[in-house]
Amino acid sequence: MSSDGHDPTAMTFELLKTAVKDGGARLGRLAFSGRRTVDTPNFFGLTSRGVIPHVTPDNVEKHLHTNGTYMALEDFIERPQQYMTRSPPIYETPSPTKKPLNSFTAMPSSIITVLGSRRLPAVASPMGNTNNGISVFTSTGFQAVSTKEYLNAIQTLNPDIAIPLADLTHKTNAPTSKRALRMAERTDDWIKEWFTELYKNKDSKIATFAPVLPISYSMQWEYLERLSEERESNPSVLAGLAVYDADLIPDVGSQYKNLDSLPRLALTAPSTPHQVLRQISLGMDIFLLPFLSTASDAGIALSFTFPPPASESSDLLPLGIDMSSPTHSISLSPLTLDCTCYACTTHHRAFVQHLLCAREMLGWTLLQIHNHAVLASFFKAIRESLADGTFEEKARQFALRYEPEIPQGLGERPRARGYHFKSEGPNEQKKNKPAWSKFEGEEGEEGEAVRKIEEKVGELRIDESGASGMGSGVDSISETPLVPDENADAKDLEEKGFAETVKEEEKK
Amino acid sequence: MSIVQRMASNKASSAALTFELVAKCSTTRARASILTLPHGPVNLPIFMPVATQASLKGITPEQLESTGCRLCLNNTYHLGLKPGQEVLDAVGGAHKLQGWKHNLLTDSGGFQMVSLLKLAKVTEEGVRFLSPHDGSPMLLTPEHSMSLQNSIGSDIMMQLDDVLVTTHPDKARMREAMERSVRWLDRCIKAHKNPDRQNLFCIIQGGLDLEMRRECCREMVARDTPGIAIGGLSGGEAKDDFCKVVATCTEMLPDLKPRYVMGIGYPEDLVVSVALGADMFDCVWPTRTARFGNAITKHGVLNMKKEQYAKDFGPIEDGCGCPCCRPVDQEGAIGVTRAFVHHNSAKETVAAHLLTIHNVWYQLHLMGGARDAIIADKFPAYVKEFFNNLYPDRKSYPSWAVNALKTVGIDLFES
Numbered sequence: 001m002s003s004d005g006h007d008p009t010a011m012t013f014e015l016l017k018t019a020v021k022d023g024g025a026r027l028g029r030l031a032f033s034g035r036r037t038v039d040t041p042n043f044f045g046l047t048s049r050g051v052i053p054h055v056t057p058d059n060v061e062k063h064l065h066t067n068g069t070y071m072a073l074e075d076f077i078e079r080p081q082q083y084m085t086r087s088p089p090i091y092e093t094p095s096p097t098k099k100p101l102n103s104f105t106a107m108p109s110s111i112i113t114v115l116g117s118r119r120l121p122a123v124a125s126p127m128g129n130t131n132n133g134i135s136v137f138t139s140t141g142f143q144a145v146s147t148k149e150y151l152n153a154i155q156t157l158n159p160d161i162a163i164p165l166a167d168l169t170h171k172t173n174a175p176t177s178k179r180a181l182r183m184a185e186r187t188d189d190w191i192k193e194w195f196t197e198l199y200k201n202k203d204s205k206i207a208t209f210a211p212v213l214p215i216s217y218s219m220q221w222e223y224l225e226r227l228s229e230e231r232e233s234n235p236s237v238l239a240g241l242a243v244y245d246a247d248l249i250p251d252v253g254s255q256y257k258n259l260d261s262l263p264r265l266a267l268t269a270p271s272t273p274h275q276v277l278r279q280i281s282l283g284m285d286i287f288l289l290p291f292l293s294t295a296s297d298a299g300i301a302l303s304f305t306f307p308p309p310a311s312e313s314s315d316l317l318p319l320g321i322d323m324s325s326p327t328h329s330i331s332l333s334p335l336t337l338d339c340t341c342y343a344c345t346t347h348h349r350a351f352v353q354h355l356l357c358a359r360e361m362l363g364w365t366l367l368q369i370h371n372h373a374v375l376a377s378f379f380k381a382i383r384e385s386l387a388d389g390t391f392e393e394k395a396r397q398f399a400l401r402y403e404p405e406i407p408q409g410l411g412e413r414p415r416a417r418g419y420h421f422k423s424e425g426p427n428e429q430k431k432n433k434p435a436w437s438k439f440e441g442e443e444g445e446e447g448e449a450v451r452k453i454e455e456k457v458g459e460l461r462i463d464e465s466g467a468s469g470m471g472s473g474v475d476s477i478s479e480t481p482l483v484p485d486e487n488a489d490a491k492d493l494e495e496k497g498f499a500e501t502v503k504e505e506e507k508k
Numbered sequence: 509m510s511i512v513q514r515m516a517s518n519k520a521s522s523a524a525l526t527f528e529l530v531a532k533c534s535t536t537r538a539r540a541s542i543l544t545l546p547h548g549p550v551n552l553p554i555f556m557p558v559a560t561q562a563s564l565k566g567i568t569p570e571q572l573e574s575t576g577c578r579l580c581l582n583n584t585y586h587l588g589l590k591p592g593q594e595v596l597d598a599v600g601g602a603h604k605l606q607g608w609k610h611n612l613l614t615d616s617g618g619f620q621m622v623s624l625l626k627l628a629k630v631t632e633e634g635v636r637f638l639s640p641h642d643g644s645p646m647l648l649t650p651e652h653s654m655s656l657q658n659s660i661g662s663d664i665m666m667q668l669d670d671v672l673v674t675t676h677p678d679k680a681r682m683r684e685a686m687e688r689s690v691r692w693l694d695r696c697i698k699a700h701k702n703p704d705r706q707n708l709f710c711i712i713q714g715g716l717d718l719e720m721r722r723e724c725c726r727e728m729v730a731r732d733t734p735g736i737a738i739g740g741l742s743g744g745e746a747k748d749d750f751c752k753v754v755a756t757c758t759e760m761l762p763d764l765k766p767r768y769v770m771g772i773g774y775p776e777d778l779v780v781s782v783a784l785g786a787d788m789f790d791c792v793w794p795t796r797t798a799r800f801g802n803a804i805t806k807h808g809v810l811n812m813k814k815e816q817y818a819k820d821f822g823p824i825e826d827g828c829g830c831p832c833c834r835p836v837d838q839e840g841a842i843g844v845t846r847a848f849v850h851h852n853s854a855k856e857t858v859a860a861h862l863l864t865i866h867n868v869w870y871q872l873h874l875m876g877g878a879r880d881a882i883i884a885d886k887f888p889a890y891v892k893e894f895f896n897n898l899y900p901d902r903k904s905y906p907s908w909a910v911n912a913l914k915t916v917g918i919d920l921f922e923s
Contacts, residue, residue, distance in 0.1 A: 048856060049851065049852050049855055049856050050848070050851065050852070051852065051856050051858040053856065053857075053858075054566070054857060054858065055858065056567075056571070056842070056858050056861050056862055056865075057842050057843075057844075057858075058571070058831060058840070058842045059568065059571070076851070080815070082815070083815055083818075086815075086818070089818045089819045089847050089850075089851065090847075090851075092819055092821075093821060093845075093847070094821055103843070103845075104845070104847065104848060104851075105848060106842050106843045106844050106845070106848055139855060329591055329595050330595055330598035330599055332599065332604075342568075342570075346569070346570070346607050347607045348607075350591070350595065350599050350605060351562075351605055351606060351607065353591075354561075354562065354590060354591045354595075354605065355561075355562075355563055357590055357591070358561040358562075358563075358586070358590045360561050360562075360563040360565075360566075361563075361565060361566035361857050361860075361861070362563040362564075362565075362566055362567070362568065363563075365566060365568065365861075366568075414857070498585065498588035498589055498592075498593075498617070498648070498656070499621075499635075499637075499646040499647055499648040499652060500646065500647050500648075500649075500652060501644055501645070501646055501647075502636070502644075502645040502646065502647050
């Protein structure tokens, strides 16, 4: 931890190399006193309710090698029905390190925290935003968060990086020009208030990463102009940009030189490494990658490297391997060759395949550890290529060598919770694939019925355990039954050799 | 206090196990010992967590190791189905499958058969049952159970027994089950392929009939297995009856063999059973209850989902030394608060993983503390302190525990 001095620039960002040849791609270094230094381009871990899904904080520290995490305020401010008036517990977290966000979530203190308002990706709210603030989605439903409330939260929780509120729709279709204009105007109003209020306290070391909206440059130039002026008059306050559309980077950079040198955090949710490479070439510095957990949940071990391996064949390589496939059932190989992550050095494919097949939670934990390691290597290699000027060529090879999409994965997913997604109408794309697709055709109807039951039962199920805890609890569906479930069939039993099928002649 | 009894001959070995009696309580029948198994020594008395499907509910083998666990369970039925015997053979056993360097114990698979499959019929040959799915007849024999456990490669394997609930009303059937379990042990011994590196334990049956239990003890002991289990309990019998059975069996069992009471896991059951002379216990309860948001503490079970913990920024249990609870400035400490567990209970699996680590630690530590107390010959005081912590006042002490402890010389009401 740094001393209690009045150094307002707790954060530094240094651009080491801006490659002319490689378009906008650049090499940088982000540093906070008392935190891990982040060489960029890089990625931060994405949390759900303050945790990297499936990974306990000790394993984050030991095995994830992540430098920073993104947290969403909406994950901490639900109002349980019976306790509507209580203030969110997180605001009262005692923190000797003055980092309540780390303290509340048991996140190691060396890890940089980014606090935003919404999860990534965020669920669109049917209530919409107002002039006073936005609508968020908590585990108990939608609720409004005013700019004042948000400012208070930021001041209380003291993240290293804070992203001011932006008036976003979180819908896939582009807003109308009228709506886009209002987005820019509201966000502009809100940022004015932000800078006035947040930095009243001269000791505040929170680095503001101001939103760059996912609308055309011409719609938001006035707002960007304000950011540039703010940067000019008060350089320590505006420390970075939170970019919602990577294609805006060239415009912003060419129009406002003083914004160009700021670190850029991607809130673009790229869905493949191809998109990551493209955004890097546009000048993105730090990424948040929802596809990491999505792949882990789907039983996929990411398998891409940068640059791609040399090969004679012109066949495209997959970006990941479906570990739930029975082809791995006796494989003692690591998830991917040469990977040095905890999962690959202490376990093998056969175990992960077994865990996925048995729906044991450890399977997803090991995949999370591996997938984070694959991304860490990917970014490290990208930085090396930027340093030696080979980025553009290697990125080209990557695009030619790998399949465009991450495989879907046939394994059953962990249970999705209500706050992860919400139905947005008939045309909405499913954020979670139905967990039972594997059995379609085989036992389609039954699978569907089970899925419906599981949805219905959902969280309530676990509540059935008596508070006494003395064995009165009923197994929830995801529990491994102590006794065989009704899906165990003779075919299974016989094939696996658990018992012998009695032959006709043996029956007397 | 008298001097701890030390025996001249306090060590016994068989092909794949050494049992060393370190100390005996001078008041009760409690014992402290070292059980050396093919994958290293373990200190008894011990609680063994259950990693049903070769995984302890979301925590890594490395994290399990960090709780101090050196012996855990796998279930033969589950591993027999997934990943299956063929895979286990190809991979080289369950240790290698799950990356567990320490000891494993497996049950026989019979319990799962009998308890679920209503159509299961136990014949002399084995457990016969109709597949619940397609109705085809299947058979699990003692030989097959041995073959599966040999493929798993567990350090301790259990015989296939004829399990009945202790409250079964038919005495004749109970006797048949007891006698059959003895005959099946003989078949298991004969079928066991790796006696040099895997230990086969017998299981004493006989329901709540103490005379039948004694008879079974004599028969089983005569067969000289490296360890002895007391089976059929934890099935809903009265606690008084449970204690009588344990006490009756331990009285007859040889000093220099480990005694395993199957399926026992509540803290007070463990402490009383240790006083009655038992050494080893297993139960899914501590890890299952963790997934319901329950933390086991010396003051009882606390449900972290309750609103009262929403703003409780203390550790799960004050003074606990587990990785979740120990002070943050200590090596390996995670710095988990009750508020954080509350925040994610039933929402993110990480909360369940953290409680699993805590609960397993608690159970192991409870037995470790009992062991230390036995060696220091202060076990009666340990038992009294345990009950004093667990209950608000003496009036609430369960009478079964008071009575059972009285039989071995501990008066919980004496100060």
